Amino acid sequence: MGFAGDFKPGTVTTSAFMDGEIVIYRTRRGTLRVTRPYCPHLGAHLGAGGRIEGELLVCPFHHFAYAPDGTCQRTGAFPVTVDTGCYAAGASVVDRCS
Numbered sequence: 096m097g098f099a100g101d102f103k104p105g106t107v108t109t110s111a112f113m114d115g116e117i118v119i120y121r122t123r124r125g126t127l128r129v130t131r132p133y134c135p136h137l138g139a140h141l142g143a144g145g146r147i148e149g150e151l152l153v154c155p156f157h158h159f160a161y162a163p164d165g166t167c168q169r170t171g172a173f174p175v176t177v178d179t180g181c182y183a184a185g186a187s188v189v190d191r192c193s
């Protein structure tokens with residue numbers, strides 16, 4: 096995965112984890128998060144073109160935006176119905192220098 100300093104604010108990185116992948120990102124304010132790689136909307140890989148907008152991780156396909164707690168905060172440019180279960184499951188990480 097890497098050290099805390101490897102993940103600069105505004106970056107999205109894919110890393111191998113066990114027999115799959117995880118997506119690691121840091122928001123503009125510095126929150127470091129780990130999430131499953133696939134968007135809960137239609138399964139796009141968040142690490143392949145996903146980007147950070149402020150505190151949100153934005154999917155590269157339809158631009159759904161997820162907060163660090165995994166909740167969907169915004170949909171893309173076109174109107175859609177958001178299932179209340181729309182959730183990019185993530186995990187807290189330990190972010191320390193030593």
Ligand code: FES
Pocket residue numbers: 134135136137138139154155156157158159
């Ligand atoms: S697949 Fe991610 S927003 Fe549609």
